[in-house]
Amino acid sequence: MNHWLEHIYREHRRGLFALAMSVVHEAATAEDAVHEAFARLIKLPGPPDGDAGAYVYRAVRNAAIDQIRKRGSRAEQVVVAESIFVTPSDEDPAVRAESQEMKLMLMKLIDDLPDAEREVIVLRSLAGLSFKEVADVVDRPVSTIASRYRKALDTVKRQMEAAHART
Amino acid sequence: MHEREQGQLNEIESRVKDLPLREPSQLLDERIASMLSNAAQPSQVNRPSRWAMTAQLAALIALIAAVGIVLVFQLSEPSPSHGPVVNADPLSADGPVATGGQGNRLGPSMINANNAITPVNMIWSRDLTEEELSAPSGALYRAVVREVVDQQTWHNPETGTTLQINVPRHELVVISLPTY
Numbered sequence: 001m002n003h004w005l006e007h008i009y010r011e012h013r014r015g016l017f018a019l020a021m022s023v024v025h026e027a028a029t030a031e032d033a034v035h036e037a038f039a040r041l042i043k044l045p046g047p048p049d050g051d052a053g054a055y056v057y058r059a060v061r062n063a064a065i066d067q068i069r070k071r072g073s074r075a076e077q078v079v080v081a082e083s084i085f086v087t088p089s090d091e092d093p094a095v096r097a098e099s100q101e102m103k104l105m106l107m108k109l110i111d112d113l114p115d116a117e118r119e120v121i122v123l124r125s126l127a128g129l130s131f132k133e134v135a136d137v138v139d140r141p142v143s144t145i146a147s148r149y150r151k152a153l154d155t156v157k158r159q160m161e162a163a164h165a166r167t
Numbered sequence: 168m169h170e171r172e173q174g175q176l177n178e179i180e181s182r183v184k185d186l187p188l189r190e191p192s193q194l195l196d197e198r199i200a201s202m203l204s205n206a207a208q209p210s211q212v213n214r215p216s217r218w219a220m221t222a223q224l225a226a227l228i229a230l231i232a233a234v235g236i237v238l239v240f241q242l243s244e245p246s247p248s249h250g251p252v253v254n255a256d257p258l259s260a261d262g263p264v265a266t267g268g269q270g271n272r273l274g275p276s277m278i279n280a281n282n283a284i285t286p287v288n289m290i291w292s293r294d295l296t297e298e299e300l301s302a303p304s305g306a307l308y309r310a311v312v313r314e315v316v317d318q319q320t321w322h323n324p325e326t327g328t329t330l331q332i333n334v335p336r337h338e339l340v341v342i343s344l345p346t347y
Contacts, residue, residue: 009199014189
């Protein structure tokens, strides 16, 4: 009955988790969001019409937003944002290869992007969704998504150039 | 856009695609697998027709009301050392039948041998909040508020009716942490 959900989770578990992380910034809360989304999706009689993958991503996004709302309704608490990437183990900076430094810088720049732009980067570049699918997930026109995506890459590019200019 | 600029953006896009995404934990994989597996089970239960279930539900409500009246009546009388046991098929249209014997505090709906009753199972749980506490003695504890759903299944093999009750609850779990 839920083979379609099993298949989607198997294919997209990292992308779904990354999307949730990009919204809530915490691994444990992100996992709760993914779990909550699937708990809702399981009640469907079968796969939805249209793009099932985009539908699931959208459910995860909505569940992640709900987690933030829940967090906001409790007493004030400090959330230490976690990266959506696996950071390489610490090495002697003098020995670390330049490519590693570039990777770390890129990860940091993406983690620091505004939420709306980071979300599009995660869905398009990292989860591999098309612009149309990303537009379905975040419920925005395709032109807006394409514009956000380009702006995000442009921001990253300019910040990397500025960092190189300083060294 | 200049070709050179577009080329630079393409290069950054290519680098971004190669970045290592964080993996979800094995625990999440197990939670999802367990949920999908549990969701597959109810489809295997044979459900009686809707009208049969409605009639049986009405009978159950009438029985509970009747038992309530009987219990109120008995409580108002001096109770003997060995009170009657109400033992009835909760899905039967007949009322509860007193069988005598030793006092039994269980409700009538749960003690009929014709009905197979499963133990209460915890089918789902998740940790809502978690924080560390320290006692004046210096001992450390981790306090976790956990949301749990308990499920009990009750099946009457004669009529084929299955009643499944899910009861959510919260529990506070305090775990002692080692100190060195």
